[in-house]
Structures are given as structure tokens and as C-alpha cells.
Amino acid sequence: MNHLVRFIQELQTKVDFSGAVMLQNGDGHAETVSFGYANRADRLKNNLETRFGIASGCKLFTAIAICQLVEKGRLTFNTKLKDCLDIEFPSFSEEITIHHLLTHTSGIPDYFDEDVMDDFEELWIKRPMYHIRSLKDFLPMFQDEQMKFSPGESFHYNNAGYILLGLIVAQASGMEFTEYVQENIFKKAGMKNSGYFSFDALPANTALGYIDLPDGNWKTNIYSLPVKGGSDGGAYVTVEDMTKLWKALFGQLLLSEETLNKLLTPHAQVNESGYYGYGVWIKKVDEQVFKYHVMGYDPGVSFHSAFYPASQTIAVVCSNKSSGAYDIMETIENSL
Incomplete structure (x- = not known):
């Protein structure tokens, strides 16, 4: 695995990667490396204990939470939205289930539709991001909109x-x-080092997210994202903590075997080799699962992490820039 760190260091000079990487094989041996600054103004370097925002990477945590509540008998995957949430959605289908929401097949309108908008920052022009601190604060952005398609019809x-x-x-x-x-x-x-932290109250050793501008200048992402992350994205983790998450998940510390299998089932096909389970992407090669993975992109955040079942390897790539994690992940996979 040492040669991998060399490959990553070579690639880092090309893509100017800023962040931390951890690769742990099945017997627990880990390779780690970090680059760039957690705080550019004060020249504080990223390190292996640095906490990074992971954007949508934490949809997996939300799915695990739902699965735990199903195990406790509080919900089922077929429970209808109208029966488990005391909030009015005037135009939503009555057939929407928890399963539809978990698999992106509900057909409800999105507050940030990547087909319509490509810049997440556009969201906060009319509705300042410092007002978005709780999940309920998102509701006015989609609650009264029309359905996009019937529940279960397609993946979006x-x-x-x-x-x-x-x-x-x-x-x-x-x-x-x-x-x-x-x-x-x-x-x-x-x-121990992970959490949902507010931009105006970040704990020690948390990387600021950086947006590099075409003219060579940069800015941080504090006005580009909601002030505090929630169930669709925005938690902070260290590379080691994310490795622990995969181990706890597959070690059945968080879910029983039966529920874990449900979470890992390819419920929706996304493209030729890509599928979606509950909160997790699944890539198959020759009909076999090559990896279970999560990813996240926000202004000033790029994140990829995967569990490779054949070798029991875990890879985590956290970056405090808008891009870079994908390139590092590709290098890791080529070496696997």
C-alpha cells in the first residue's frame, strides 16, 4: 500500500488536492496522508484529525437512523409519508412511502434540483442561508410545489x-x-470527533471549505451553505471516524443483519453499473458488488468514501475544496 501514497502525492501536485485520505485494508492496516490548509489565512495545515464537511455523504447516516427506527417498530419501510409526519403537503401524492424517500423515487419536488440549477449558492439569494438552522426551515422551499412524477416511477x-x-x-x-x-x-x-456543527460555532481543527475563483482568488463557503447541516447533508467527520462508520455498519453494531441487507439492496437502478440502496450508492462489476459508496459535493466540499466487499478495504477521501476527492478516489481504485 505504500506505493499508493506515492501515487496520491504525485496526483496531488497535478490536481492541487487539499484534504485527508485514509485507506484501510481488511486486516486493519491503514495508510494515511493529508495535504493543504484547513485554514489558508492562518496557514494551519490539514491533518488526520481534521474534521471535514461531507455534504451529501451523510445521507447514509439518515438512512441508518430510519432503519434503526424500523427495527424498534416505530416505522416500516412501507409506512406512508402522510401517516408518519404531521405536516401538510397540499400537492403531494398520498402514496409516498418511506421506501420511496430513501431511494429517491418519491417524485416530490426538490428544493435544489440539479437539473434546473447548477450553482447551490443561487438558493440563498432570496432566502439567506443564516436563517437555515433546522430541518423545518427547508420546508417553505418545496412544501407547496407540485409532484414531478408518480411515486416509484423513476429515480431522481x-x-x-x-x-x-x-x-x-x-x-x-x-x-x-x-x-x-x-x-x-x-x-x-x-x-468521537464527528458532528453536525454550525458555521458560527465550529470546534477546533475543523477545515474551512474553500471556493477557488477563476482569477486566482478564493473565498470560504460560509455564505454558500446552510448554517448547520442536517439529514440531507452537512455533517463533519474525520477520515478515521468515517472508517469506523463502515466498520460499525458491516460489523452489525448499528443494524441487524436483516436490516443491513435491506439497506444494501440495490433498490433503484441509476445507470448501467450503478444502483442506489438506502442512503448508499452501489456499483456492480460483472454482476458482483464492486463497492458500496457515498459521496458529497458542495461549494468548498468534495468527499468520497467506499467499502469494497471483496477485499474488505475501506477508502475515505475528504477535501475542503469543491473538487479533488474524485481524482484521488480514482487513483485508489486503479491500485485496487
């Missing part, structure tokens, strides 16, 4: 669906969503 990646799942977790558990994840996922997995 949807952030709003995961906002609803977070609200369902809160209602079914009687806890704030982020508190629920902290207690029932991060704590159980031993993820």
Missing part, C-alpha cells in the same frame, strides 16, 4: 426527500435529528 436524486426523512426520524424518536444521529450512530460507532 432528491435532497428534499432526505429532509423529510430527518423530520420523520425526529417525530418517531422524539429527539432532534442531529441529536439522534449523535447518540445512536456516532456514539455507537466510536466517532
Whole structure:
């Protein structure tokens, strides 16, 4: 694996990667490396304990939370949205289930539709991001809109669906969503340094996200994202904590074998080799699962992480720039 660090260092000079990488093989041996600055102004370097935002990478945490509540008998995957959330959605289909929301097949409108908008920052022009601190704050952005298609008809990646799942977790558990994840996922997995932190109250050794501008200048992403992340994205993790998450998940510390299999089932086909389970992407090669993976992109954030079942290898790539994680991940996979 040492040669891998060399490959990554070579690639880093080409793509100017900023962040941290961890690759752990099946017997627990890990290679780690970090680059760039967590804080450019003060020249504080990224290190292996640095916390990075992971954007949509944490939809997996939301899916695990729902699965735990199903195990406790509070919900089922076929429970209808109208039966588990006391919020009015005047134009939504009554047939939408938790399964539809988990698999991006609900057909509900999204507050950030990647087909319509390509710049996440456009969202906050009319609605300042510093007002977005809780899941309910997202509702006015999609609650009264029309359905895009009938539930179950097709796959369309949807952030709003995961906002609803977070609200369902809160209602079914009687806890704030982020508190629920902290207690029932991060704590159980031993993820001591992870959390849903607010931009105006970041803990020590948290990387600021950087947006590089065409003229060579840069800015941080504090005005580009909601002030605090939630069930569709925005938690912070370290590379080691994310490795612990995969181990806890596959070690059945978070879910029973039966529920874990449900989470890992390819429920929706996305493209020729890509599928979606519950909160997790699945890539197949020759009919076999090559990897279970999560990813996240926001202004000033890029993140990829995967579990490769054949070799039991875990890879985590966290970056505090808008791109770079994909290139590093590709290098890792070529070496596998």
C-alpha cells in the first residue's frame, strides 16, 4: 500500500488536492496522508484529525437512523409519508412511502434540483442561508410545489426527500435529528470527533471549505451553505471516524443483519453499473458488488468514501475544496 501514497502525492501536485485520505485494508492496516490548509489565512495545515464537511455523504447516516427506527417498530419501510409526519403537503401524492424517500423515487419536488440549477449558492439569494438552522426551515422551499412524477416511477436524486426523512426520524424518536444521529450512530460507532456543527460555532481543527475563483482568488463557503447541516447533508467527520462508520455498519453494531441487507439492496437502478440502496450508492462489476459508496459535493466540499466487499478495504477521501476527492478516489481504485 505504500506505493499508493506515492501515487496520491504525485496526483496531488497535478490536481492541487487539499484534504485527508485514509485507506484501510481488511486486516486493519491503514495508510494515511493529508495535504493543504484547513485554514489558508492562518496557514494551519490539514491533518488526520481534521474534521471535514461531507455534504451529501451523510445521507447514509439518515438512512441508518430510519432503519434503526424500523427495527424498534416505530416505522416500516412501507409506512406512508402522510401517516408518519404531521405536516401538510397540499400537492403531494398520498402514496409516498418511506421506501420511496430513501431511494429517491418519491417524485416530490426538490428544493435544489440539479437539473434546473447548477450553482447551490443561487438558493440563498432570496432566502439567506443564516436563517437555515433546522430541518423545518427547508420546508417553505418545496412544501407547496407540485409532484414531478408518480411515486416509484423513476429515480431522481432528491435532497428534499432526505429532509423529510430527518423530520420523520425526529417525530418517531422524539429527539432532534442531529441529536439522534449523535447518540445512536456516532456514539455507537466510536466517532468521537464527528458532528453536525454550525458555521458560527465550529470546534477546533475543523477545515474551512474553500471556493477557488477563476482569477486566482478564493473565498470560504460560509455564505454558500446552510448554517448547520442536517439529514440531507452537512455533517463533519474525520477520515478515521468515517472508517469506523463502515466498520460499525458491516460489523452489525448499528443494524441487524436483516436490516443491513435491506439497506444494501440495490433498490433503484441509476445507470448501467450503478444502483442506489438506502442512503448508499452501489456499483456492480460483472454482476458482483464492486463497492458500496457515498459521496458529497458542495461549494468548498468534495468527499468520497467506499467499502469494497471483496477485499474488505475501506477508502475515505475528504477535501475542503469543491473538487479533488474524485481524482484521488480514482487513483485508489486503479491500485485496487
